[in-house]
Amino acid sequence: MSPQSGTELGSAAVRADTEVLYPDGATSSTGVVTHVVPLADGEFGVVLDRTAFHPVDTAWPDQPSDAGVLRFGGESAEIRRAVMGAVPADGESAGRLFVGEDVPVRTGTEGWTFCVVHVVDGPPPAVGDTVEAWADPSLRAALSAGHTACHLAALALDAALAGAWSKPVSEDPLGSPAFDALAIQSSRIEPFGSVDVYRIGKSLRRKGFSVDALDDPSGVAARANARLAEWVAAGGAVRIEREASGISARRSWVCELPEGRVEIPCGGTHVSDIAELVGIEVTLERTDVTGGVELTMRTSTGPASTR
Ligand SMILES: [Zn+2]
Numbered sequence: 001m002s003p004q005s006g007t008e009l010g011s012a013a014v015r016a017d018t019e020v021l022y023p024d025g026a027t028s029s030t031g032v033v034t035h036v037v038p039l040a041d042g043e044f045g046v047v048l049d050r051t052a053f054h055p056v057d058t059a060w061p062d063q064p065s066d067a068g069v070l071r072f073g074g075e076s077a078e079i080r081r082a083v084m085g086a087v088p089a090d091g092e093s094a095g096r097l098f099v100g101e102d103v104p105v106r107t108g109t110e111g112w113t114f115c116v117v118h119v120v121d122g123p124p125p126a127v128g129d130t131v132e133a134w135a136d137p138s139l140r141a142a143l144s145a146g147h148t149a150c151h152l153a154a155l156a157l158d159a160a161l162a163g164a165w166s167k168p169v170s171e172d173p174l175g176s177p178a179f180d181a182l183a184i185q186s187s188r189i190e191p192f193g194s195v196d197v198y199r200i201g202k203s204l205r206r207k208g209f210s211v212d213a214l215d216d217p218s219g220v221a222a223r224a225n226a227r228l229a230e231w232v233a234a235g236g237a238v239r240i241e242r243e244a245s246g247i248s249a250r251r252s253w254v255c256e257l258p259e260g261r262v263e264i265p266c267g268g269t270h271v272s273d274i275a276e277l278v279g280i281e282v283t284l285e286r287t288d289v290t291g292g293v294e295l296t297m298r299t300s301t302g303p304a305s306t307r
Helices: 137-160 179-183 202-206 217-234
Strands: 028-038 044-048 068-072 075-088 096-099 112-120 130-135 184-190 193-200 238-242 251-257 260-265 278-289 292-302
Touching: 028 096, 028 112, 044 075, 044 096, 044 130, 096 112, 130 137, 137 179, 137 184, 137 193, 137 217, 137 251, 137 278, 137 292, 179 184, 179 193, 193 202, 202 292, 217 278
Parallel strands: none
Antiparallel strands: 028 044, 028 130, 044 112, 068 075, 068 130, 075 096, 075 112, 184 193, 193 292, 238 251, 251 260, 278 292
16 A cells, blocks of 8 residues: 555544444435545545445445435535545554545454545535435335345355255355355346356365356256245345444344345345345356356346335
């Protein structure tokens, strides 16, 4: 990390993680501006003491950020996106704010304070102003549906590939060999869906995974889809559990399935019951790449019903 990177915050360094309200489902919040920093292209980064905005994570950018409006006094500014900000307590960059892709550490790294940086295009509010952050609820609902569907699809894929393993490996919360956790390369949540890319190389084969299991990707997808249909029909409560209200606190996705309660570490947003989803379906595509095989799972779900 170069000492020139990051924005000097002077004596008013970010002293506490931003308190976040989105894990409980909030899409609007009132907070106080603690920092305003100029960004590239005439944009500004606004840090609040608390916010309903879900920012995209830097190290594992699976769920895109919310978008919406910041209201202050009689004025407003479009919030184009929200990203992570981080400030180290010690070292040559102590007290400097790193924003978005410039954040050099994983969220939660000790010795750093983490904040949500709301990226606005217009004249920003002033430090000390009380503002309202409003996240577009329809975008949030679409991403929440996509994220819940993504977790369920991963569990269904693990179950559909359970027979492909010849040695014991770590298990997912339902007791299947943890293909998703062991092979995932990238996960992107979309409105009402997700795209997950898995890589099966030498190390996964050494752990006992047979690539032959992917000779018929549509057969694997059909098994996963049968499981997903059962889960959607049964319904089940979904919630986020967390140790604390700060942005860097450990959070988990907790879901009640017919097989039992499952818990997966997760920083995103979700629907409150699987029954809100109108079906979940996956397709699988196998591609041969240098040194192995890539498997792409596309998950789609219908818009959540309003009940
Ligand atoms: Zn997640």
